[in-house]
Amino acid sequence: MGTDHLVLDRQLCFAVHAASRAFDAAYRQVLRDLDLGLTYPQYLAMMVLWERGPVTVKELGLALRLDSGTLSPLLKRLEAAGHVRRERSAADERSVIVRLTPAGAALRERAQQVPLAIGRATGLTRDGAMALHGMLGELTATLDAYVSRGGPAEDQAGGTGR
């Protein structure tokens, strides 16, 4: 029966949604306890900066899968908090380069404790985390393909999609 599918579906979409919000809440808690003054998405952005050094907004958006409408205000808040500076690239005036301030770079040390705390909060083993990560990565890629295709696969139409 179709009803059966409907219930299973609710459970699956809902499980991802709920897990994401539970993760957000856990990060909020940990970030608050460590008093880093960062929200979860801000922490993600800072992590890219810690790992890669200065990046453009475009690169940051690609890394985090976020567009400028989300990143612009987020980066302004990080700048207002003194964690980053933003400046137009001299080479290409369209680009804005985001770089850590000394204060922002210094934050990295305290942030080292975040992964450990989160690891405990998840209760997952390293293998469990990797298995879950793998499944989620595949799922995300498949869903992204569906969306960028604009709908179901229609057999093998052209190949170009879009």
Added chain:
Amino acid sequence: MGTDHLVLDRQLCFAVHAASRAFDAAYRQVLRDLDLGLTYPQYLAMMVLWERGPVTVKELGLALRLDSGTLSPLLKRLEAAGHVRRERSAADERSVIVRLTPAGAALRERAQQVPLAIGRATGLTRDGAMALHGMLGELTATLDAYVSRGGPAEDQAGGTGR
């Protein structure tokens, strides 16, 4: 080195975050194609109403793990769209009962196609979906426990937590 943990962690938290947004995008796409006039969270709320019938805001919040600050405006939009009605309970004037309008109930039929489309978009088998659902459910429960405890487990302190 700790750096190793940091990278793994980024991948895990990020994978959940990205999967959730990819799921959202897929639902947006499907709901738009079917022209249901619902957002993804609104669809979740409607699904509870289709399955359970009239519920209070409180019950809806428990089912969806959302608080009144999220549900109140969401339900107002559903009411403005003609999908639900809201009325104070006669038995307990504090409670608001949410019930489907005939139009909202009628929407269920077209919504039957949503799970099928999403099922195709995920590319998961029934077993794969169930396995993922199981892992996410456990993860969510563990994270929730961590947050409601207010921090790490501190060995076995009292038992009351909080």
Added chain:
DNA sequence: AGCAGAATGATTGTGCACAACTGAATTGTG
């Protein structure tokens, strides 16, 4: 050189989500 088109980031508008607080109604306790 000059112009059409693309790339980049910002802005605006809508909606979701949570924290903190408010106000009304109910329940518990003395």
Added chain:
DNA sequence: CACAATTCAGTTGTGCACAATCATTCTGCT
């Protein structure tokens, strides 16, 4: 019965996320 504590929904403020649109800058083409 009276009063404190609790429950429930709503409101306000902050922040994330995406769609659509815009201005500026760069690039390709003639």
